Amino acid sequence: MDAAFLQTLLPADAGVRITDVAxxxxxVAVQLATTADAxxxxxxxxxxxxxxxxxxxTLRDRPCLxxxxxxxxxARKFVCRRADCPRRVxxxxxxxxxxxxxxxxxxxxxxxxxxxxxxxxxxxxRLAAELGLPTSPDTIxxxxxxxxxxxxxxxxxxGVDDWATRKxxxxxxxxxxxERGTVIDLLPGRDGEAVKVxxxxxxxxxxxxxxx
DNA sequence: TTGTCTTGCGCAGAAAGCCC
DNA sequence: GGGCTTTCTGCGCAAGACAA
Numbered sequence: 001m002d003a004a005f006l007q008t009l010l011p012a013d014a015g016v017r018i019t020d021v022a023x024x025x026x027x028v029a030v031q032l033a034t035t036a037d038a039x040x041x042x043x044x045x046x047x048x049x050x051x052x053x054x055x056x057x058t059l060r061d062r063p064c065l066x067x068x069x070x071x072x073x074x075a076r077k078f079v080c081r082r083a084d085c086p087r088r089v090x091x092x093x094x095x096x097x098x099x100x101x102x103x104x105x106x107x108x109x110x111x112x113x114x115x116x117x118x119x120x121x122x123x124x125x126r127l128a129a130e131l132g133l134p135t136s137p138d139t140i141x142x143x144x145x146x147x148x149x150x151x152x153x154x155x156x157x158x159g160v161d162d163w164a165t166r167k168x169x170x171x172x173x174x175x176x177x178x179e180r181g182t183v184i185d186l187l188p189g190r191d192g193e194a195v196k197v198x199x200x201x202x203x204x205x206x207x208x209x210x211x212x
Numbered sequence: 213t214t215g216t217c218t219t220g221c222g223c224a225g226a227a228a229g230c231c232c
Numbered sequence: 233g234g235g236c237t238t239t240c241t242g243c244g245c246a247a248g249a250c251a252a
Binding site: 055057058075077087088089090091100101102103120121122123137138141 | 215216217218224225226227228229230
Binding site: 051052053054077100101102103104135136137138139142 | 233234235240241242243244245
């Protein structure tokens with residue numbers, strides 16, 4: 001596969017260039033090198049050009065032509081020159097490519113998150129394996145939980161039901177927004193007192209139904 | 213009984229610090 | 233700047249709980 005062609009598939013501001021591409025029994029291995037002259041210290045944000053050393057990162061990415069893709073990144077460590085910064089040495093970040101400590105690219109993490117939102121943990125993991133981006137149900141669920149919360153409009157139509165944290169022992173009250181079918185709150189107890197307080201704080205509610 | 217989610221734990225790899 | 237060690241974090245496995 002042509003490295004120059006593959007370079008066009010990377011975001012222009014990814015901060016890396018492809019140095020080699022190889023196909024082996026494990027899939028496609030893409031060698032990457034970082035390109036920035038300086039990197040900001042994650043602690044004090046001051047830029048440093050003092051390279052301390054290099055290290056290798058391996059990132060799993062979305063498959064190419066049905067083959068698993070590994071990004072083998074040669075990243076650098078920098079020295080933070082600020083005397084008042086507690087961080088002495090830091091690794092350069094690749095925010096357009098991946099998160100700190102991550103083992104996968106942001107693209108692959110997004111794909112896993114979408115599968116989790118659509119199918120849940122187990123189902124998402126099964127389809128992910130079929131699509132060539134295998135992972136565990138745990139990781140699918142983590143991706144969904146880590147996703148930023150979208151702002152929700154204040155509910156107008158609400159369903160009220162009870163639910164058990166431990167059957168026969170302790171119960172609570174669950175509130176469902178009927179327009180979107182999503183859980184909006186969990187309240188302690190099921191005697192109606194907590195619901196009364198919640199409704200007082202949400203005067204925009206127009207319709208309440210029993211059960212979900 | 214089956215399928216799914218939650219929780220806890222351990223391993224592997226990334227990041228940081230230190231020495232030369 | 234290289235190499236090693238330590239610490240931190242992501243990820244997967246296993247067990248248990250729960251709902252259908």
